[in-house]
Amino acid sequence: MFFNSIEFAIFLPIVFFLYWSAGKKSLKLQNILLLTASYFFYSFWDWRFLFLLAFSTFLDYFTGLKIFNATSRNKEKIWLFISVFINLGFLGFFKYYNFFIESFAELLQSFGLKPHFSSLNVILPVGISFYTFHGLSYVFDIYNKKIKPTTNWVNYTLFVSFFPLLVAGPIERATHLLPQVEKPRKFDYTKAVDGLKQILWGLFKKIVIADSCAEYANIIFNNSDSYSGSTLILGALLFAFQIYGDFSGYSDIALGSARLLGFELLKNFSFPYFSRDIAEFWRRWHISLSSWFRDYLYIPLGGSHGGIYMKMRNTLIIFLVSGFWHGANWTFLVWGLLNAVYIMPSIIFKTNRTHLDIVAQGKLFPSVKEAIQIFITFSLTTFAWIFFRANDLHHAFSYISGIFSKNLLSVPFLTHPELKKSVICIFLIIFFLMIEWTGRSNKYAIERMWLTSHKLIRWAFYYAIIISILLSYGKKHEFIYFQF
């Protein structure tokens, strides 16, 4: 079930109504209902993988208790190892088995050998990277004595499989979400309205921005050999907005849906395309994953202790692992590596925490310096997205060489009839950026927009968004991050 499907539009109100009705009776009933709804939600893709989800949940619940009750640190380590080994084993098998087999075979072939490895037709269970990380964070936190394990099986299972975050995050922490699961929740009108607004904005980002951009980004990337340099730049630009609209739109719908049910999830995006340097970008893009890697990989590796060399090494590892987390393809590794290269100067010169505030706060426009910084950061990011989107490394490099070797001055909309309508996307992006810029100090762009205006104006604004969604809702594109 996709967040942008009719099925979800029916599912969510039913869950909402039953959930708050059950809330009057007991918290336990409410949680059981949410858990059932979450498993139903997940079964829409493939019910067989419910067993994998249930097993992964049970494994972390069980090892969490074992770690907590272990009589020595060594025993704790053994249970932690079991959890990590099995969790990453499943993830590795479903996500990376074919990649390793094929890469190894290619390597042997380059030495003139003819290996006979057969790749498997493995179906990637939706959300496996996300729920594996949920579970691991729980086990790590118990091991690090940050939390005590829960003894309530329903509560823990709900923490792992809560439907708004189950398939594409945000990657929650037990320290943040579990207490919310355990405490009674009261219906709050303001929060519920806020949740609906965030869902609406998420749908706009996904359906109007991302899906419109996807149509032309796909045409350009799939036929990159036949397009001019300027068109290839347009393709990269459209993909940059496709992936942002797609993933941050998904996160908005997740956060909004959770808020409707009385939960606050971790913020996942914070206007990343207005970042003034790459370090700021990574504090604002897929925040729950970046902070997960920071807490459970970067810091255990030594973090920023041990001098500049250690810091650089650890940062490189984080970005490579992050790239690999996204998928079993060399393109993701290069994308991670490229971002590591981008961020290194700020690590070396210790400027990676320069921009912690909101850009041009309280001002209508950024300063010239800020505008240049934003432009450079955005360009670097967009360049890296080429690797993220390309089918393979060869495709990525030929795409980039195409940008510089073919006519850079032609106007894509005029020279290619199939791209004529992509000019609409450019106007949509400009409009979208204006709204995002206006609301950049909020949780999401339209959080406070028209809040003090007359109800008629507010409703007209929301209706305009709804109409634009309905006018764009046709060719359905899956959420990109579902494949991770």
Next chain:
Amino acid sequence: MKYFINKIILFSLFPFLLLALSFFIADGTTDEFYVRFTTPEQKSMIVGTSRAAQGIQPSIIDSILNKNKQTSALFNYSFTVAHSPYGPAYYESIKRKLDKSSKDGKFIIAVDPWSLSLKKEKLNDENIFPENDMAVGKTRHVNCYPNFEYLIHSYSSPLLMIWMTKTLSALHMDGKERLYLHKDGWLEVSVSMDSAEVQKRIERKINDYKTNEVPYFHLSPVRYEYLRKTIELFRNHGDVFLVRLPVHANFKDLEDRISPRFDSLMTSLAKENNIAYLSFINDSTKYRFTDGNHLYKESGRILSKKIGEYILSCCLN
């Protein structure tokens, strides 16, 4: 909570009504497929690809047969070569559309090499036939009005476009090529028949097929088997006629490259099943085509009349 729900209901009323009404105003202007999934089960059918969808007009055949009290109304259940080549998806869809109580129905099965072909690498695996994931393969309910399933899962435009296409059609502002899907399943295409424009379209179509289709397509034994099953299915419910529609001479040459002995293949299939086979493939000069592949509606009328007369003669003998 009550206040919240009331407010949401009030707020949602406008978009909800707009959407809900879209389902009810959808009609022949909506797209080339929708109406076919909204009619009841059928006793007499025409099946095939877009060639049959545009070229065979049920009302013309009905008028001939009805005069002689020979049949119940024919329904054109043909789609396109991408959506309805013979195969598991189309076969299942036809079964759903067919009225099982039909005893003396008339069934026209339009055939051509494309509807029995596949790209080489997929020759025998029916599980990965491309049409399985398209409207004909995906739509389980083919006899209901309004058809929510089709409009939600297979309609390729935003739902609000239903309003737009209907309005534009009513104002005659729907562009150079106007499509209207009649309730009997015939797809009426109104397009300029200026000879220069027609020539351009024919050249474009033939070039496209020459480069993108002919080198890759081959007759598929699986598709052939499904054609045989379709004949068998219809034979249990009435008289079956295998028909090959005419195309532009240059288009026929392309078809001969895929299957040079297609006519004899069909003749023996017809003999084997004791049904008639009518081939109009060598009558190119007698008809006009919009693009070389599809009959112009005036020519479609003439051809439909011929088919009707042939069926009538069979019935009377």
